[in-house]
Amino acid sequence: MDYEKPEALNPQVFGHQSPQPDGDDTLAGFDEPVPPGDRRELRGESLWRTLNERHINMIAFSGTIGNGLFLGSGRSIASAGPGGAVVCYLLMGTVISSVISCLGEMTALMPVNAPVMEFPRRFLSRGIGFAVGWMFAYAVLAADQLVAVSNAVKFRYDDGTTFLNWEVGEKVDNAVWITVFLILVILINMFPVRVFGELEYVFGCFKIIFIIMLIVLMLVISTMEPRANAYYKQPISTRYWNAPYSFFNPVYHVKDEDLQIRRTITGSVGTLLGVWTTFTNVLFSYVGMDIVAATAAESRALADVESMKMAARKINLRIITLYSLAVMTASFVVPMDHPFINGQGQSVGAHSVFIIAVVEAGMPAAAHFFNAVFVFSAFTCAINAMYIASRVLHTLALRGQTGPEFITRRLRQCRSGVPVRSVLVTGGIMMVGYMGRSGSPGARLDELANNCTVSCLVVYATICATYLYFFKSLEDAKLYANTSESQAASYDRDNQLYPYKSHGQWLKACYGMVTCVVLLLFNGVAAFVETPFNIRRFVSAYISIPVFLLLILGYNLRKHGTNFSEWGPDKSGDLSNTVQASNTKRKGRLEFPDDGITRENWSTFVRWIWEWTK
Structure with a gap:
């Protein structure tokens, strides 16, 4: 279908129809929000919009903070060096921030169900929307988080001076832990959404407090006089950034599946390889920030159009700042050549730079607490990931894109606003985590995490491309001769009532798209420098690309058969359900x-602080 300019529609808050199967021109919308006192249908196909803005903020925050930071930051320091790791976190933070800004602006203007798949469907192609939906569901599927939980429980730390272990974890097979935590994740996702939101709010608050405490503790360790049982006698300060260490790591170690060093590459090439491989590792730490838009179908805060703007900006500010500070302070106290962050630790927990820091500072008891928090963090990330994946699966079912009708009909069903069958099916798919019970500690986790990251790169590049077409659609809509002044205002990004605008956003979209594509194409470089060639690493690095293309191909074959003339981008460019801010006084501005x-100024200042912290 040739591209058609979007129809100019009056600005409105929400539509009144649920998503329809493909082939119907009706577009995804929302049911009207139901006041708390009204009766709701216990059974049906609709999700309940009961989440507040604070729930959305913390669901996104809690879903992002996990083993990517706590267990993966040490590997980043080892690969890129202390300064290089911080640079990687900051640079990748700008990439993910660009993606979230693109998604946030589109969702703020047009609150739709499952925006990650709906917007590509509208502005690129229905086939791409279908493929992105399935890719996104897989990317957040949390199998890697289940493997991380099971590995973290098997805690063992032995450096010849200090010995720590969890006997209960070591004596029980990984499959048992995966089963236990999978059942718990499913049960929690069965809770009514309002209860789920309150739990996530508590989880998110705890994680924020813990990370801030972690940053302060790392600073204290680096500056305080060493304890009597510490591994060093003088304050560390920034010695691990100075000679004989360096800002970047000039040495890149090529390791096999058992993390044994096979060859070493030095010089500028070694530095480049170390930084480049760290980019993928860092991006995995940021996966989950897009959850801020994925909760749209269950958010009653979207009636306030600025809630999405604030949520997107707060998640960017919180995550990037806390991550960068945590990695920087940790790099002060653990050198980049420490054997445990270079793969020689006895367990995944022993690879954590934070556990190494407290053990060598003479506080081994804190290591047990830290590892318990790491288990908890990975567990809560698995909860969030199942929540998002089940909602995407539910939306795919509403679109008629989950297979035979007898399956699709059941996946659409909700009870008390929870898509119970979608949750159960998602739990079944998450059993792929059992594949991670074998191999060296962290080997299968690395492969699952890498594959998850690559799938997210596909999704993020598509979101940025979608925004560019969305931006063009806005410009086209404003130029219509039959567009009234009020209609044109809803498409005008310079209008004071436009819900969310980030300056230079189309440039950010280009930057995010190009960066994601480059990372996608070259993320598997490590497989090519290994001898012999590492097939498993290569497959985990690139399998998502052909899968994405096959999903698009399969959609077009099912939709149009071999009539290739119909395979063109069947996008609608629809701009329905646009919303505007209620007044020119915007949230977040002081x-x-x-x-x-x-007194009034003080009250205004306190409200402004609360607006950015809640």
Whole structure:
């Protein structure tokens, strides 16, 4: 179908229809929000919009903070060096921030169900929307988080001076732990969404407090006088950034599946390889920030159009700042050549730079607490990932894109606003985590995490490309001769009532798309420098690309058969369900009502602080 300019529609808040199967021109919308006192249908196909803005913020935060930071930051320091690791976190933070800004602006203007798949469907192609939906569901499927939980429980730390272990973890097979945590994840996802949101709010608050405590503790360890049982006698300060160490790591170690060093590459090539491989590792740490838009179908806060703007900006600010500070302070106290962060630890927990720091500072008891928090963090990430994957699966079912009708009909069903069958099916798919019970500690986890990251790169590149077409659609809509002034205003990004605009966003979209594509194409470079060639690593690095293309191909074959003339991008460019801010006074801006220091100014300042912290 040739591209058609979007129809100019009056600005509105929400539509009144649920997503229809492909082939119907009706577009995805929302049911009207139901006041808390009204009766709801216990059974049906609709999700309940009961989440507040604070729930959305913390669901996204809690779903992002996991083993990517706590267990993977040490590997980043080892590969790229202390300064290189911080640079990688900052650079990848700008990439993911660009993606979230693209997704946030589109969702703020047009609150739709499953925006990650709906917007590509509208502005690129229905086939691409279908493929992105399945890729996104897989990317957040949390099998890697289940493997991380089972590995973290098997905690053992032995450096010849300090011996720590969890006997209960070591004596029980990984499959048992995966089963136990999978059942718990499924049960928690069966809770009513409001209860789920409150739990996630508590989880997120705990994680924020813990990370801040972690940053402060790393600073204290680096500056305080060593304890009597510490591994060193003088304050560390920034010695691990100075000679004989360096800002970047000039040595790249090529390791086999058992993490044994096979060859060493030095010089500028070694530095480049170390930084490049760290990019993928860092991006995995940021996976989950897109959850901020994925909760749209169950958010009653979207009636306030600025809630998405604030949520997107807060998740960017919180995650990137806390991650960068945590990695920087940790790099002060653990050198990049420490054997445990270079793969020689006895367990996944022993690879954590934070556990190494407290053990060598003479606080081994804190290592047990830290590892318990790491188990908890991976577990809560698995909960969030199942939540998102089940909602994407539910939306695919509403679109009629989950196979035979007898399956699709059941996946659509909800009970008390929870897509119970979608949750159960997602749990069944998550059993792929049992594949991670074999191999060296962390080997299968690395492969699952890498594959998850690559799948997210496909999704993120598509989101950025979608935004560019969305941006063009806005410009086209404003140029319509039959567009009224009020209609044109809803498409005008310079209008004061436009819900969310990030300056230079189309440039950010280009930057995010190009960076994601480059990372996607060259993320498997490590497989090519290994001898013999590492087939498993190569497959985990690139399998998502042909899968994405096959999904698009399969959709077109099912939709159009071999009539290739119909295989063109069947996008609608639809701009329906647009919303506007209610007034020009915007959230997040600090505007004092009076001159000087007054009670009203203090109240305004306190409300502004609360707006950015809640």
